[in-house]
Amino acid sequence: MDELNRVIIVGAGIAGVSAAEAIRRHDRDVEIMLLSDEREMPYYRLSLTRFISGELKRENLFLHPEKWYQDNRIDLRIGTTVLRVNVAEQFVELQDGSKIEWSRLILSVGASPFFPPIPGKEKKGIMAVRTLADADDLLERLHGRESCICIGGGVLGLEVAEAIARLGVKVKLYEVAPWLMPRQLNPKAASLLRKQVESLGIRVTEGALIREFIGHDACEGIRLGDGEMVMSDLVIVTAGIKPETWLAREAGIEVGKGILADDRMNSSANGVLTSGDCAEHRGILYGLWNAAQMQGKTAGENAAGTESRFEGIPLSVVLKVIGIDLFSIGEFMPKEEGYGSFEFEQEGKYYLFVTRDGHLTGSIIIGDRAMAYRVKAAVDKRHDFPPDEYGSAEHFLLYFTQNA
Ligand SMILES: Cc1cc2nc3c(=O)[nH]c(=O)nc-3n(C[C@H](O)[C@H](O)[C@H](O)COP(=O)(O)OP(=O)(O)OC[C@H]3O[C@@H](n4cnc5c(N)ncnc54)[C@H](O)[C@@H]3O)c2cc1C
Incomplete structure (x- = not known):
């Protein structure tokens, strides 16, 4: 009998879909099964608020048209819940009781909303x-x-x-x-x-x-x-998220705050990988689209036999909230001694630079996206800012304006 060559991916969010894309890029033959308990085709979760406001139409939400999955021979099954993972015998069990075997498994089951323990939280509405x-x-x-x-x-x-x-x-x-x-x-x-x-x-x-x-x-x-x-x-x-870990936990796979993953996105169980909001990598739960996408790609590449690593991404945000550009990185309200903190505000723009030992360790910038990217690069590269030359926010602003 031919040896089974099938990757099952549980969860078709951006992590699961990125894993499927990566596998197919590296392996034309392997069978790919993508299981999702949601009833819709995989979609841009991060665009849901723009859908709610009416800015985006429903048909623009989807990651790929249905035909893409067929063309790439990705067996996408929506409305399909995995209830159990058996690691020793390498199968998953679905809600209808059926069992499907895998040779590699990727758990990309995401996260669910966290409800703070406020009395009455189960009420309708x-x-x-x-x-x-x-x-x-x-x-x-x-x-x-x-x-x-x-x-x-x-x-x-x-x-x-x-x-x-x-x-x-x-x-x-x-x-x-x-x-x-x-x-x-x-x-x-x-x-x-x-x-x-x-x-x-x-x-x-x-x-x-x-x-x-x-x-x-x-x-x-x-x-x-x-x-x-x-x-x-x-x-x-909207009070945060909690990673979906019960499926892994019940299968005996190691779970911390999320499903524990190494740099190749391997879980503790042989042949089982993980990625996205459910995964804990180097102690970090990202809860971010980019990280889920990159981890999914890494998990897919490794499942396809290609050596690939995810080594983390800097915890910073560059985003637009309520129409204004916000940027925040690193330690911006240090509680210990030894930090310098310089701020500047003008015409609705705000800049905060936090330093330690001649390096920028944190920053907040409001209303200046171009400057935000330059500051982010300086933090990431640990650029030198000698304390005797950089003693005010204006010094930093001058540097970042001249080094655009
Ligand atoms: C409204 C909204 C706006 C956001 N905006 C941003 C943003 O601007 N920037 C940003 O970086 N991030 C944003 N995020 C977060 C980002 O969307 C997530 O980090 C990302 O979608 C996580 O992808 P994932 O594939 O890991 O998980 P998910 O997208 O949660 O996918 C996991 C999938 O697995 C399914 N699943 C779970 N258990 C099972 C099971 N047992 N069987 C079958 N299927 C299962 C789930 O139903 C789900 O469909 C936003 C999130 C939301 C909700």
């Missing part, structure tokens, strides 16, 4: 936005509605709030931290962002403690720490 089905559901609920509550003022929370506001629905946004985007911004930068957010008609409350969701089966609103009640039967929660 409380939702997250992770999938296209969620986006459809949200659009249906927003129809004809005047207002809603959004919980979470991180990057995704702000994008969701913006998309909803653009539909003409009034948003009341609550962030538990004392300022918006606390993982990427300091209070000064966040206050500039807040102005922009509020200009869209989004009402922002920072430092908000949500005590409970009120209502019986269905949510009727929230009760805040000071007892105030804010009524709405639609609450969108």
Whole structure:
């Protein structure tokens, strides 16, 4: 009997699809099976907010047309849930009880929204936005509605709030931290962002403690720490993600915060690789599109027998939130001694440079994308900035303007 030559990829997000692309590029013959429990063809998850706001049409969301999978002999099965992985006997078990064997397996099962443990969080009307089905559901609920509550003022929370506001629905946004985007911004930068957010008609409350969701089966609103009640039967929660690890854990594959992966995206089990939001690489859970794409490619190349490594990407963000360019990298609010911190603000632009031992170790830039890329390169390359020459934000600005 011929030896089995089949890669099964569980999860058809960007990590799973990138793995399938890489495998087919390197191996014309191997059988590729791509299993997805979602009902839609694989799509650009990061574009969901632009779909919600109406900026993108549904047909522009998909990664590839159906024919692409056929042409590349990728057996894509949507609406297919893997319930169990058997590592010793090398098969997966589906929801209909059928078993499919693999010679290599890639777990690219992504992540699911995290709901903070607020009493009443299981009530009807409380939702997250992770999938296209969620986006459809949200659009249906927003129809004809005047207002809603959004919980979470991180990057995704702000994008969701913006998309909803653009539909003409009034948003009341609550962030538990004392300022918006606390993982990427300091209070000064966040206050500039807040102005922009509020200009869209989004009402922002920072430092908000949500005590409970009120209502019986269905949510009727929230009760805040000071007892105030804010009524709405639609609450969108965006409070981070948790990697999908149960499938791996139950199969005896090593799991930390995510499914543990080495630089080749191998898991602890022989023949099983992992990639994307579910994977923990060198202690990091990225939760980012680019990282998922690169890890998926690496997993696919290794599954196809080509030596390939993912060595991590710098944790920085260059993004547009609510129409303004934001950049944040490294340590920008150092808690120890020995750092220099230089800031400059002008006409809605904001620059923060944080240094240590003659190197830039962190930065925040608002409203200047070109400068952001130059600063990022200087941080990545550990460019020298002798402390006796760089004693103010203006010195850094001059350097980055002259070295454009
Ligand atoms: C609205 C939104 C906006 C975003 N914006 C940005 C952005 O601007 N920039 C950025 O870098 N990142 C952004 N992200 C994050 C980015 O989209 C994710 O990091 C990326 O999509 C992760 O890809 P993945 O393939 O690892 O996981 P996923 O896309 O989650 O794919 C995993 C797939 O596996 C399926 N699956 C899970 N378990 C099983 C099972 N047992 N059987 C079968 N299938 C299974 C899941 O249903 C899912 O379809 C955004 C995310 C969201 C939700």
